[in-house]
Amino acid sequence: MATIKDIAQAVGVSCTTVSNVIHGRAGRVSTETITLINEAIDQLGYVPNMSARALVSNSSKVIGMISHLTSNKKESIVEDPFHSAFIGSIEKTLRENGYYLMLRTVETTSDLMNFLHNWNVDGLFCTGVFQDEFFEALTKLKIPVVLIDSYVAHPNICNVGLQDYDGGYTATKYLIDKGHKDIAFASPPIKKKGVVDERFQGYKNALADASIPFRKNLVFEQELDTATTITLGTQLAARKDITAIFATADILAAGIMAGLKQAGKRVPEDFSVMGFDDINLCQLTSPTLTTIHQDAPLKGKLAVYFLMDKLDNKPIPDNEIILPIHLVERESVISL
Amino acid sequence: MATIKDIAQAVGVSCTTVSNVIHGRAGRVSTETITLINEAIDQLGYVPNMSARALVSNSSKVIGMISHLTSNKKESIVEDPFHSAFIGSIEKTLRENGYYLMLRTVETTSDLMNFLHNWNVDGLFCTGVFQDEFFEALTKLKIPVVLIDSYVAHPNICNVGLQDYDGGYTATKYLIDKGHKDIAFASPPIKKKGVVDERFQGYKNALADASIPFRKNLVFEQELDTATTITLGTQLAARKDITAIFATADILAAGIMAGLKQAGKRVPEDFSVMGFDDINLCQLTSPTLTTIHQDAPLKGKLAVYFLMDKLDNKPIPDNEIILPIHLVERESVISL
DNA sequence: TTGTAGGCGTTATCAG
């Protein structure tokens, strides 16, 4: 409740002096008055008014975490358990660096622009960005933007990503090494330059390298809501031309397993299943889910470091960080 | 980028007039100038600067979603899948009402106070609040506070809760009706006046009503991380004096099931298991999980409505909303 | 080492 003015009056100095000690501009103030002012700050309980700061400086300390709504279904940002895993990590790291996190869903480019101007937002995290006009808008922003899991590159924009191609390849190769040849690929809709597309390429190339022809009718794209994924599982149960399924998300894999089971099939005896992400769920299904592991909290932390560096104008050697993946063997895959 | 001033200059009127049409104060401005100003706003792309507004008015339109960190483990807000389910719902509803959501983790009371003053926060959502000095601080705030899942009541504070007692009772009674008498209770640490405590009371009373003596050694409290829950399952597997387990969270129930299975036990043949929450996971485990259902998105939405009413100074008939629960039968419980 | 003054974008009061 106390303002700089209050402090100044209490101590009997000017606002400037108070401001100076608040910002640690030593040298400009005598040690004496510094302690005096600090005492007053403690006693009167001064807390900076960020709105006022944002108004006068050109930094608001607000970082936006943007979710670009395209698919109609999703209610908002935190739609899947994997996504929510690093948002906590982001808030924590941001806070440690003196920033504030605003969560915001936007539908259109102008939604985004309005939000940015509303708060003089300092920087942005975005997930689920593809090659479209929304991305174009991002590239034109004056503020640092860090994409998470994106494959649309641009000199202005940083990206924290994953070895998605390798993940797709590794998973598929693993299944092939286990003797599988008829491997389905299940995923949410494959968008060009998207994460899923990369995993899809990995899948196809692993097949090719093993001289297994790619069959388009083994690709299954659908939304990730539980009902849909289970239905897919029941449908896959009827396919005699499939021995293994690679799903690009654990929740999808788990849904498929549930569907298969509903249809009277066994995993892994009748169908081997692989997931992607290694969320907690993998240890809770039965059989437990063999999957591709990635480190979600680390992703969040690195994303923030990236943004902080950009905000501090530190030179960025490479505007992309690619986190490694590795395969985690559990019980859902069997040798043929 | 354009400010009110810019608009005013473009049209050739004063800032006041522009401000008036922005706020739809009809009657005070001629229809003519209104259209003129609106055109300029469209062309020049005016977007209000919320910092400036926050500074001069006493409303910032910022709503804080606070997570009070006590247990050291959790990294931040969105730690469990259930919790994250309604945060999306909250952001959406808030946005539709012209508010902005800031996510913030606080450790101490003064962390909270600082945050509130930093941004002139208009209102607050809190989860995981118990009877402690943090709660005391909340009751003294001048802004509306909506607690989610709290059992510490106070005239100043709203609460959106659940029939937790009924949930505990219903679950336990269901197991009893299925012929179980030796029913374990598994939960995170039971804090007084907490959600879990209510469910615990329901459990105990259901036992009492069936003349089954409560046994303290059938109560298992531990954290909800996957490893711990699975370990608990393996330990329970060795207990010959238990036929059913009621877990107060689905993730806990799922972990226990996984542990039981690891230890060579079958669910529900050897142990019946019940969960609580009805998250997606329940349909993905095998057997699928019988549980107590609650509507997380609705909870979020109602929490926002509550807050909006308080912010609009609407009379609030009752400062508590209790959402109903119902039992969802699936496969994890068997009749003895 | 310290103080003065102006302005950031907005709103509210009051006068024309």
Place this chain on the structure above:
DNA sequence: CTGATAACGCCTACAA
């Protein structure tokens, strides 16, 4: 109907 003007809290030249 419209326009000055002050104020919100803070920062930053520029003076002293």
